[in-house]
Amino acid sequence: MSQVKSTQRQELKADDFEKLFMPGLAIDAVIFGFHENQLKILLLEYENTNLWALPGGFIKKDESLNDAARRTTFDRTGLQNIYLEQFYVFGDIERHDPEPLRTILEGKGQGLFKDHWLFGRFLTVGYYALIDYTKATPNPDLLSDKCEWHDLENLPFLMLDHEQIVDKALETLRANLDQKLIGFNLMPESFTMADLQSLYETILGEKLLRTSFQRKMLNLEILERVEKKYTGGAHKAPYLYRFSKKVKSL
Amino acid sequence: MSQVKSTQRQELKADDFEKLFMPGLAIDAVIFGFHENQLKILLLEYENTNLWALPGGFIKKDESLNDAARRTTFDRTGLQNIYLEQFYVFGDIERHDPEPLRTILEGKGQGLFKDHWLFGRFLTVGYYALIDYTKATPNPDLLSDKCEWHDLENLPFLMLDHEQIVDKALETLRANLDQKLIGFNLMPESFTMADLQSLYETILGEKLLRTSFQRKMLNLEILERVEKKYTGGAHKAPYLYRFSKKVKSL
Numbered sequence: 001m002s003q004v005k006s007t008q009r010q011e012l013k014a015d016d017f018e019k020l021f022m023p024g025l026a027i028d029a030v031i032f033g034f035h036e037n038q039l040k041i042l043l044l045e046y047e048n049t050n051l052w053a054l055p056g057g058f059i060k061k062d063e064s065l066n067d068a069a070r071r072t073t074f075d076r077t078g079l080q081n082i083y084l085e086q087f088y089v090f091g092d093i094e095r096h097d098p099e100p101l102r103t104i105l106e107g108k109g110q111g112l113f114k115d116h117w118l119f120g121r122f123l124t125v126g127y128y129a130l131i132d133y134t135k136a137t138p139n140p141d142l143l144s145d146k147c148e149w150h151d152l153e154n155l156p157f158l159m160l161d162h163e164q165i166v167d168k169a170l171e172t173l174r175a176n177l178d179q180k181l182i183g184f185n186l187m188p189e190s191f192t193m194a195d196l197q198s199l200y201e202t203i204l205g206e207k208l209l210r211t212s213f214q215r216k217m218l219n220l221e222i223l224e225r226v227e228k229k230y231t232g233g234a235h236k237a238p239y240l241y242r243f244s245k246k247v248k249s250l
Numbered sequence: 251m252s253q254v255k256s257t258q259r260q261e262l263k264a265d266d267f268e269k270l271f272m273p274g275l276a277i278d279a280v281i282f283g284f285h286e287n288q289l290k291i292l293l294l295e296y297e298n299t300n301l302w303a304l305p306g307g308f309i310k311k312d313e314s315l316n317d318a319a320r321r322t323t324f325d326r327t328g329l330q331n332i333y334l335e336q337f338y339v340f341g342d343i344e345r346h347d348p349e350p351l352r353t354i355l356e357g358k359g360q361g362l363f364k365d366h367w368l369f370g371r372f373l374t375v376g377y378y379a380l381i382d383y384t385k386a387t388p389n390p391d392l393l394s395d396k397c398e399w400h401d402l403e404n405l406p407f408l409m410l411d412h413e414q415i416v417d418k419a420l421e422t423l424r425a426n427l428d429q430k431l432i433g434f435n436l437m438p439e440s441f442t443m444a445d446l447q448s449l450y451e452t453i454l455g456e457k458l459l460r461t462s463f464q465r466k467m468l469n470l471e472i473l474e475r476v477e478k479k480y481t482g483g484a485h486k487a488p489y490l491y492r493f494s495k496k497v498k499s500l
Contacts, residue, residue, distance in 0.1 A: 091315025
């Protein structure tokens with residue numbers, strides 16, 4: 001990781017680039033940020049181009065794919081050991097469009113890249129993560145000017161097929177919420193059923209019925225009830241729960 | 251598709267290969283065959299090498315990734331429109347091992363490939379399918395000598411990380427069985443709950459309790475009961491069901 005951090009702000013040279021990375025394949029990361037019942041994603045902005053994009057990167061020739069994803073998300077957020085998941089490879093022929101990247105590189109005076117494979121077709125492996133966004137330190141990459149959170153409800157126009165990548169990530173996140181819940185580490189050590197329901201409602205984008213939500217959660221058998229302490233008015237306090245299982249990421 | 255079929259048995263030339271395909275990325279397909287409560291997978295055999303492998307292929311420069319997967323599975327099975335699903339990209343640095351491929355190509359007199367990118371590192375996108383194996387016509391590829399069904403319980407030694415790919419495919423299939431069930435087209439138009447339970451038991455590799463299985467299936471809300479015809483002894487006949495929804499593949 002430290003080696004990566006120390007080289008990433010150097011000037012990008014076409015030859016080095018070709019030596020360093022696997023050709024034809026990229027990574028794009030949909031980093032969902034969650035805090036106080038809000039859901040956002042992290043975007044890069046390229047000034048003077050009106051272009052926004054998902055954080056992404058390439059795979060070094062001597063680096064495992066998942067390590068490349070960990071490196072990319074660490075570089076953009078400052079966070080390690082976050083829950084990361086591959087969800088789809090975007091490989092349609094129609095997604096190939098060298099123009100946005102050409103615009104960005106020309107804006108940065110990177111004329112050396114004229115005939116580079118970067119302008120040829122490449123496929124991208126989509127990853128998603130869900131983190132507490134107050135813990136991240138957004139950090140632009142070599143080519144971008146800003147790295148910022150945007151409300152999922154109000155995204156700017158995204159380059160290439162990045163909007164489709166966000167949609168598919170959200171769809172996967174929603175479909176797998178029950179299984180993935182524990183890995184996200186978004187809940188405190190113990191929490192109420194209402195806290196958990198808020199998380200679900202924010203991610204699913206809809207209100208849920210309290211009784212059926214509670215029944216469903218208990219049926220998953222991933223929660224255990226924490227013994228209530230006597231606190232005077234405790235007969236009115238809600239039950240506290242904690243996760244009874246652990247899951248591992250990638 | 252027809253163009254693909256007509257070229258695939260020609261001699262493989264290194265230059266053509268490099269012109270035709272995207273570098274650094276392959277496809278491997280775990281094609282599960284199901285019939286009469288047996289589960290098998292399709293494997294390629296390379297004679298005189300003692301090597302077995304999953305059916306796979308590369309992505310043409312002018313071809314979408316999913317189309318490459320459809321082409322590969324069509325070439326090996328003769329079946330179109332099968333349910334195919336991406337499940338994982340295998341990209342660990344440790345999976346790179348050019349020796350098996352070198353052995354196979356040398357056995358075929360393909361010396362021209364000596365310094366080809368084929369012997370460099372490549373990543374592979376894993377796909378799985380589940381088909382009725384009596385409907386497939388297994389067909390070896392250019393480099394293999396046989397294409398045959400093998401019992402999942404009794405697989406030969408597989409090259410590279412193909413055993414890991416099979417394990418991950420099976421794990422994904424099991425985890426998503428409820429959602430994917432309809433897409434597989436393995437059940438007749440109408441079927442009994444016992445038929446459906448057999449399919450589940452075979453894929454999960456374990457016996458299930460009849461009453462809880464039935465309750466679970468009905469709760470999924472994908473089944474509708476077919477009106478029973480009066481057939482004399484019909485008061486003892488089991489209910490017939492059919493799927494009430496349609497799902498689409500890739």
